[in-house]
Amino acid sequence: MRFGLAIATVAALSTACTAFTTAPHISTSLSTNRAPSAVLAAVRRSPATALRMAAAPVDAPAAIDAAIATAGANGVALFGKSACPFCKKAKVALYAIGVHATIVELDVVDGGAAIQKELENRTGKATVPNVWLDGKFIGGSEEVLKGVEEGLFDDVEKGEIVVMEEEEKVPVKQAEGAIKVGDTLPSALVWSVFDNDPATYIDLATFGKDKSLLVVGLPGAFTPT
Numbered sequence: 001m002r003f004g005l006a007i008a009t010v011a012a013l014s015t016a017c018t019a020f021t022t023a024p025h026i027s028t029s030l031s032t033n034r035a036p037s038a039v040l041a042a043v044r045r046s047p048a049t050a051l052r053m054a055a056a057p058v059d060a061p062a063a064i065d066a067a068i069a070t071a072g073a074n075g076v077a078l079f080g081k082s083a084c085p086f087c088k089k090a091k092v093a094l095y096a097i098g099v100h101a102t103i104v105e106l107d108v109v110d111g112g113a114a115i116q117k118e119l120e121n122r123t124g125k126a127t128v129p130n131v132w133l134d135g136k137f138i139g140g141s142e143e144v145l146k147g148v149e150e151g152l153f154d155d156v157e158k159g160e161i162v163v164m165e166e167e168e169k170v171p172v173k174q175a176e177g178a179i180k181v182g183d184t185l186p187s188a189l190v191w192s193v194f195d196n197d198p199a200t201y202i203d204l205a206t207f208g209k210d211k212s213l214l215v216v217g218l219p220g221a222f223t224p225t
Helices: 002-012 060-071 085-096 112-123 141-150
Strands: 076-080 102-105 130-133 136-139 189-191 201-203
Touching (some): 060 076, 076 085, 130 141, 136 141
Antiparallel strands (some): 076 130, 189 201
16 A cells, blocks of 8 residues: 555656656565675666666755655655665665665666765765655664664664675776786876976986875776876
């Protein structure tokens, strides 16, 4: 009944956000007595009720209100990003106690940046996750983890406990000649400022003598940073 009312709410806001559509099924391990071991690369609400915004101009305030309305009374709405580690921690903790939040991935939906800005305007929090309980903002991942321990979500309608498996990690192969920990920096002239003036070049070997340096190579960049 709650979900049916929530869908009606979303339909009423169709002028602001064209549609919420069901996300594709993502396989997870289900259990009724185990805590999650890690986290999936992408998380949705539950296969039948996950929310994803269709490609269309988005009225950010209305989109936020629609997601909160869809979560319903004593429900949880989580605005996050699919690759955010803090968002994953919050999702893992909630799924571990059977709380299936209404999740809006701001890096997936159209208008995500505008929605995040509106969330900041409402809550003073610019980062994600941005989590709401029973229509009220409660905080981010730390507040969710603390809330799970202290029973903050006891009155939330529970579903099945979802054990979220860790995604397979693919090792990154270093190119030949890559600088590794413990290596001596080679003699090479690099910019010290972005003015392309040879007078401002520095030699890495000279600059790094008797120093411990962190050298980061940016993909596509023309100089170490």
